Amino acid sequence: MDETLSRKGILGKIFVSMLYISAFTFGGGFVIVTFMRKKFVDELHWIDEEEMLDMIALAQSCPGAMAINTANLLGWRMAGFWGMLVSVLGTAIPPVTIITILSFFYDAFSANPWVALALKGMQAGVAAVFLDVVFSMGGNLVKGKSLLNWCILGAAFLATFVFGVNVIYIILGAALLGAVRPLWQKRREGAA
Amino acid sequence: MxxxxxxxxxxxxxxxxxxxxxxxxxxxxxxxxxxxxxxxxxxxxxxxxxxxxxxxxxxxxxxxxxxxxxxxxxxxxxxxxxxxxxxxxxxxxxxxxxxxxxxxxxxxxxxxxxxxxxxxxxxxxxxxxxxxxxxxGGPMTLEGLNWVGGLLFCLAFGVLRKFKCNPILVMLLCGSLSLLAGLIGLPA
Structure with missing residues (x-):
């Protein structure tokens, strides 16, 4: 950590860096996290490479948005509780501001027939992006060749799309299964 | 509340x-x-x-x-x-x-x-x-099918799978094509 900076200076630097990265990074969480790594590992050397990888893995495993979670962990590591707070705020403020402004434009413009037509075309694009994500994420599952994973996938799909089960119950069910899975595997290894 | x-x-x-x-x-x-x-x-x-x-x-x-x-x-x-x-x-x-x-x-x-x-x-x-x-949101019949939307979806999905390009570009493309279809009078 840079000794020449005061505590306030560090907090300010974290806030401004996050604000800047979040405002100008388009694309998913991984893109934002890559820029965070560049800033705090490569440029400022406040975090070492291995720690950064651990933080990314942890951020992915927790609920919520990955970029926010990574900002949270980085903030704690660099400057404790207040570091976490300014880091998360810096990451959240740009999207919230931009969407607030855009949502007023949406009200004004979505009644316009040409804007509505363009939006309608984009809806087809949104459907394609969703199914593309499914195939990319699903492709990795196929490589795993786990029967249990396929059962979870099939059951979850039927529950959500055919039976309209509340999504939260599906997530809880899968999480519970994941929690008892190691015990079950251990027992099977013991019997073999 | x-x-x-x-x-x-x-x-x-x-x-x-x-x-x-x-x-x-x-x-x-x-x-x-x-x-x-x-x-x-x-x-x-x-x-x-x-x-x-x-x-x-x-x-x-x-x-x-x-x-x-x-x-x-x-x-x-x-x-x-x-x-x-x-x-x-x-x-x-x-x-x-x-x-x-x-x-x-x-x-x-x-x-x-x-x-x-x-x-x-x-x-x-x-x-x-x-x-x-x-x-x-209407009934799933052939008469009610939005052909332009269906074609746009197939195109967008194909482009995404094949070229792995940026979703933002794909969406802008879909929006522009939909406008174009409207301009030449295709029903949307």
Whole structure:
């Protein structure tokens, strides 16, 4: 950590860096996290490479948005509780501001027939992006060749799309299964 | 008490959206389109298009947008804070535990079982959106089918799979082609 900076200076630097990265990074969480790594590992050397990888893995495993979670962990590591707070705020403020402004434009413009037509075309694009994500994420599952994973996938799909089960119950069910899975595997290894 | 309802809804979304940005979207759809009917499926799909084309995590964008539509700027703040709060607490605690004890086995096991479920949920949300595009919420008949939308979907999906290009570009392409189709008088 840079000794020449005061505590306030560090907090300010974290806030401004996050604000800047979040405002100008388009694309998913991984893109934002890559820029965070560049800033705090490569440029400022406040975090070492291995720690950064651990933080990314942890951020992915927790609920919520990955970029926010990574900002949270980085903030704690660099400057404790207040570091976490300014880091998360810096990451959240740009999207919230931009969407607030855009949502007023949406009200004004979505009644316009040409804007509505363009939006309608984009809806087809949104459907394609969703199914593309499914195939990319699903492709990795196929490589795993786990029967249990396929059962979870099939059951979850039927529950959500055919039976309209509340999504939260599906997530809880899968999480519970994941929690008892190691015990079950251990027992099977013991019997073999 | 619309603000309280918004807060409770997005607290649930924040607590249970595990597994990447898209994982939050089926939860948001479930809460705001199906359970509370705050916005329509069509508005929800517009919202994703907008969220995709602006910087920042897609779930934050969605929480802000829905909150504003339901309860103005204050609603936007309440929705966003509701979404953020569970992860703030959980990540802080997990970070503390992790940097002390460096153990993640149970967490990784939970995650590996969650992943197929998340894929299924995203598939479900994607298919709902596709049905919305093809039949606009009406009955699924050949006469009611939106041909332009169907063709755009096939084109967009093909381009995404084959060239792995940026979703923002694909969406802009779909929007422009849809405008073009309207200009030459094709029914949308």
């Amino acid at each position: 619309i603000y309280l309802q918004l807060l409770l809804s997005f607290l649930q979304v924040g607590l249970f959206s595990i597994g990447g940005g898209y994982a939050a979207l089926p939860l948001i759809q479930n809460q705001v389109v199906e359970l509370h009917q705050w916005i329509t499926m069509s508005e929800f799909t517009d919202l994703i298009a907008i969220a995709e084309m602006t910087p920042g995590p897609i779930a934050i964008n969605a929480a802000t947008f829905v909150g504003i539509r339901v309860g103005g700027v204050l609603g936007g703040l309440v929705g966003t804070l509701g979404f953020l709060f569970p992860s703030l607490v959980i990540v802080s605690v997990m970070g503390f535990v992790y940097f002390r004890y460096k153990g993640l086995t149970i967490l990784q096991s939970i995650l590996s079982s969650l992943r197929p479920a998340v894929v299924a949920l995203i598939a479900g949300a994607g298919l709902s959106i596709l049905l919305q595009v093809l039949f606009a």
